[in-house]
Amino acid sequence: MNSSLEFMLEGLEMIWAPGAEAMKVQQAWGVRSLADMPTALKRAGYEVCYVDLPDRVSGFAKVIEGQPHIVLNRAKSAEHLQFTVPHELGHHVLHLDASRDPQPGLPSEGFAEFQAHQFATLWILHLANDKEREDVLGQNPEWLMIGFISLLMTAGAIVIPLIAHLWSSLNGLLSPAAQK
Numbered sequence: 463m464n465s466s467l468e469f470m471l472e473g474l475e476m477i478w479a480p481g482a483e484a485m486k487v488q489q490a491w492g493v494r495s496l497a498d499m500p501t502a503l504k505r506a507g508y509e510v511c512y513v514d515l516p517d518r519v520s521g522f523a524k525v526i527e528g529q530p531h532i533v534l535n536r537a538k539s540a541e542h543l544q545f546t547v548p549h550e551l552g553h554h555v556l557h558l559d560a561s562r563d564p565q566p567g568l569p570s571e572g573f574a575e576f577q578a579h580q581f582a583t584l585w586i587l588h589l590a591n592d593k594e595r596e597d598v599l600g601q602n603p604e605w606l607m608i609g610f611i612s613l614l615m616t617a618g619a620i621v622i623p624l625i626a627h628l629w630s631s632l633n634g635l636l637s638p639a640a641q642k
């Protein structure tokens with residue numbers, strides 16, 4: 463029982479960790495709305511710059527000479543970039559911060575994207591301003607997909623260990639009888 467419960471909790475923690483991290487940073491920085499973002503980023507030592515990038519790239523996160531940079535595609539709309547900023551911040555916090563505990567192996571690129579998206583989605587969902595939240599999420603339909611995948615993974619993390627537990631208790635019940 464304990465091992466399947468632990469397995470389940472570990473699975474849930476892994477799935478929701480990026481979202482929990484987003485809320486932790488937001489709280490530590492005292493960010494309550496999108497308008498708080500530029501000042502909060504600057505205070506935390508981030509440099510945000512706007513450059514020409516290929517159309518498929520909204521932005522990227524990079525540490526340049528020890529300073530975290532969020533580089534944005536200046537051709538994208540303000541609403542679009544309001545999602546890109548927390549996404550790239552997610553990469554910094556989750557994947558690029560060398561001062562954090564060493565991570566158990568860097569996630570694959572696809573999984574890192576998923577984590578940064580979840581970070582950004584929770585960042586936006588947690589804003590105090592309903593109007594801003596709806597505007598940004600309306601512009602960035604990915605969040606629906608991320609929420610859906612997180613829920614599916616949550617269901618998997620609960621259901622699979624539960625089945626394993628039921629299966630082993632069933633075997634435990636049946637096997638003594640079978641041996642008699």
Ligand SMILES: [Zn+2]
Pocket residue numbers: 549553574575578
């Ligand atoms: Zn990304």
